[in-house]
Amino acid sequence: MQQLDERLKGQYASLSPQEQRVADFIFDHFDDLISYNSAELAQLSGVSKATVSRLFKRLGYDKYKDMRDELRTLRQSGMPLTDQRDAVQGNTLLARHYKQEMANLTQWVNALDARQFAEALTAMVAARRIVVVGMRNAYPRRCICASSCCRPAARCWCCPSRVRALAKSWSI
Template sequence: MSPIEARIAAVYPELTAQERRGTDTLLEHLDDLAIYSSAELSKLSGVSRPTLSRLYKRLGYESFAALRSEARRDRGIPLGPNHGVEAHIAQETRNIAQLARLADGRLQAAVRSIVSANDLFIIGERSSYPVALHLRQQLIQLRPKVHVLPLPGQTLGEDLVSIGPGDTVVLIGLRRRTSGFARLLRQCTHSRAETVLIADNTGRRYEPEVTHFLPCSLDASGPFNSYTAAMSLVAMVANEASTVVGVQGQRRVGLITTSYHDLNEIEGS
């Protein structure tokens, strides 16, 4: 976690709704703060400049310039608005490099919950759904009872009632979440299941409500989000889970490989 992220996390529960909007915008643009002014951040976030000025001071900075200087020191000179191949690769590299922060024990703790759950539910909507599907495809090779929700064309209500103590819910909450995401998350937490939230920094507002929070960056050099780091995080979770389950997981992988062969489902199996 960068110094700016740590300062935000320390005061986030005490911020007003407008201040939280401002911090969410800051978190979204940590990698390219150098190309923005405080006025532009005000426009991006929909938060007034005086409110942002108060926010910078609550975070311990005399001004936006001081905050931006810290971002530069932490991350190096940010890229300008260059949408070429080199800019794209550089941004993807930075997104993935940020995942190294999860080696502080957060990844391992979340994976222990995932591996030990009675039933594992993975929920993702909109752009989070492909990530949820991929995570399920990886984890079903290591353990049984891995469910992805919602099923195509279905609602969630009938499946959520099956979740309870001893289960784990992995919520994929990448930005531009549905308007009902907060209600969905709270229903999962009220079920007394453990909850793992995989989200970009705009999901940090939900961190106090979940058991485990695994952040990943969607920042891109162009106008569209990048999901490279999210998919890389899925690989990290799956590889760590493989280590935790050990021989038992290897046996399951062997049985699945045999099933592929018997059904002739996979080329070269």
């Protein structure tokens, strides 16, 4: 499934001048597109509502609402709609997701201070015990960290996920 911007780029040359005005507006305001209805898009791009309707039918949508629903689904799934768009190119959703994750990791690694990171690793290796904390949304990350970073397991104490269990387990 092609995303909206890919569909527009692919058909841009064959669009009428009025449809190109809508496409240009979409390219310039892609982040805000999900918040506009078709009448607002027509008004903001300076064309008729019928032009907007024809454009989205040409792009393969039955109605404008179908395109908004598609964008909403992509956004809710975590797919960035425009942030770092150059890093998110590919033929499939999986390929684009992979490339975005790689871009995120690269940005994180570049932001790390190598000296501080080495000091943290040295301290972890020398520690008698490592306590791993992760509550609510951080709980899955805590499990991953505990299973992959804490070897041998006897040196690692995982903070329980519920506060009541936490109070019972303070005797580490």
